[in-house]
Amino acid sequence: MIVAQITDLHVKRKGHLLHHMINTAKSLRRCVERLNELDPRPDVIVATGDLTESGKRKEYARLRDVLERSEIPVYLMPGNHDDRERLRDAFPDHAYLPERDAPLSYVLESFPVRIVALDSTDPGYRGGCFDEQRERWLRARLREAPSRPTFLFMHHPPFLTGIRQLDNDPYRRVEVLGEVVRANPQIQLVGAGHIHRAMQVRWQGTMACTAPSTAHQIVLELREKQPLGMTLEPPGFLLHVWDPDYGTVTHVCATERFKTRWL
Ligand SMILES: [Fe+2]
Incomplete structure (x- = not known):
């Protein structure tokens, strides 16, 4: 199974x-277009938030126009730049999105790997949030299938990055999220966004990573007191490949096609 x-x-x-x-x-x-061309083609695309720049209806309409070109099913998650209600309104046919006035968390059961999408956003706050309601929800969902391989997706990474300006907005109750993940070894992967760079870290007994943005990247700046910068490093995506024999391997891929010579 391949999750893009x-x-x-x-x-x-x-x-x-x-x-x-x-x-x-x-x-x-x-x-x-690049994802459509892949062979083998991914089974599913999970979009982990900041789908639009400012959560406006016209932006969601444009997003919808572009995503209609996808020949692979796309599942949407909100980021801190999104607006839950407008997102839901723009995609009424995405029946997996829950009812109004609730975080947009859901589970996809129909694939060999169980996909748990946890909405980590808190309207008005730039950082992540794992409140009591979401804790109850996540514990209950994970209890349903403790032995099925599971990928957990969220917008905000639950780990510190070392890029100081990104670590300034704490992920609320991330320590409780860590306890839940550690207690559920079926979680093979925690996939996040928000950072606009690819990173991998061992976290709570599993692998946690962030994906590059499909648009612009954040400057890798590990010095203290430096401003945050954006850069036009190549945009890309991740392919999480799961195989019953060898487990999960994550590939970092560039959108651009590079010249290739077969050996
Ligand atoms: Fe973003």
Whole structure:
């Protein structure tokens, strides 16, 4: 089974560039075309948030236009730039999205790997949040299938990155989330976004990672007191490949096609 993870799409409405320089919708379109071309093709695409730049209806309409080109089923999750209600309104046919006034968390059961999508957003707050309600929800979902291999997706990474400006907004009750993950060894992978860079870390007995953005990346700046910067390093996505014999392998992929010579 192959799960493609795309993240931080930051789609703006037609004719508008991000920071006056990046056509995020075009960048996403290229990514969708690249995913359609893959052989073998991913079984599913999970989009881990910041689907739009500012959660506006016209941005979701544009997002919908681009995603309609995907020949692979796409499952959506919100990020801190999104608006849950407008996201739900723009995709009424995405029946897996829960009812109003609730975090957009859900489980996909129909694949060999169980996919648990945990909404880590807290409207008005830039960092992640794992409140009591979501704790109850996640514990209950994980209890349902303690021996099925599971990928857990969320927008905010539950680990510190070393890029100081990104670590300034604490993930609320992340220590409780860590306890839940540690107690559920069926979780093979925690896949997040938000950082706009690929990172991997051992966390709570499993592998946690972040995906590159389909649009712009964050500058790798490990010095203290440096401002946060964005860069046009190559956009990309992750492929999480699961096999019953060898387990989970995550590949970091660039959207752009590079010249290849077969050996
Ligand atoms: Fe983002």
